[in-house]
Amino acid sequence: MSPAIHETRILAVLVLALLAAALVAAGVEFLRRSPYTVPQTLLLAWNRFVTRVLWRTEVRGSFDLPRDQGAVIIANHSCPFDPGFIALGVDRIMHWMVAKEYCKHPLTGPFLRPFAVIPTSRSGQDTAATKMMIRYAESGELVGLFPEGRINDTDRFLLPGRLGTAMVALKARVPIVPCYIEGAPYDKRSILGCLLMPAKARVTFGRPIDLSAYYGRENDREV
Template sequence: MFYGAMKIAIGSPLKAAFRPWVEGIEHIPNEGPAILASNHLSFSDSFFLPAVLDRKVTFIAKEEYFTSPGVKGKLTAAFFKGVGQLPVDRSGARGAGEAAVKSGVAVLERGELFGIYPEGTRSPDGRLYRGKPGGLARVALASGAPVIPVAMIDTEKVQPVGKVVPKLSIRPGIRIGRPLDFSRYHGMEGDRFILRSITDEVMYEIMKLSGQEYVDIYATAAKRQLAEAAKAAADPH
């Protein structure tokens, strides 16, 4: 009920203001579990995608959104729960990965839609980065659910980093691909080459849908490189 209320309160105005276009929405099943694997350009991705779908989609979010102190923290936690986000502790990489997989499988076992960003973090420059195999592939194999590639388009231009006021002149898009079936790999969850193969196949489909330039490094590494370059430029000595 809360999700429905939040979707009306946030999703409807979002659609009215930005008029997001959608292609391939027929690939989203009317019922049953499915994994929506999307590129990640903006904080708003987790709002635009649910806004255009009739079904509820659940994403995972960093635990800090749910545990911040004070009134603002409680309101933030209520908001993220209301829009279908699940908290995951990212403090330990291995523990975070296990928590993400368990959360995803639990959502899918209820016959619902689970949303995941294989890049693990937002793209720092609009390009598509290497997918992390620990989450997406493991959830797909553990659940047996189909993986539906999704491309968010121009969402990073709606509210660029550092800008408070969104640009209503930008009309973002969402392109949804055909479901991918990885049942042929059932029982191979422990094979890291299989996990990499599944992840790369999904990222290739996202690249085709989005038209993004692909970079074969992790986005976290790219962000680290950018930060180090900025630091070096600011302090040449």
């Protein structure tokens, strides 16, 4: 090998090493400045890539609440990644009710635990989970609910909603923010199958619903 070729290779290695060091430094600085934990930051970045690039998600409307204002976010349930679509329009951590088996599953659990999801039973009658949601909302956090209770894999526009959404908002004395998701990918055979499906999704945020006129009447059936 001639000295010139040897020097060129050494120079190329040095340039690549400098580029790698610069990328690492930029990544460390990005993580340092992020208001979230390292796992949250990495997962949110991955979510943004998947929803924006793979599923070409469009966000309509805006989430106009102060950062210290708690709220209950409700949405239709069209695919397992629905919270990720909503996260595109909400620059805050949300606490979603998630079936207990997903929280314990070795594949899905590591993606859910960094966001302090609220494990719940599929029966829809989980007092402990409901109380946890109320505490989060009262303390200025965002909590998320799918009133349908399960993924809507039918031809119906919406499944019948379960009771409790308004009660959580009334007890916590926070507004409800409605969202609607359309065009999301869904594979009945596998959650991971959704990642292989192209889509053109859209999430629309409605205006916050102020329930202050009904505070103290959460046990009133007419409300």
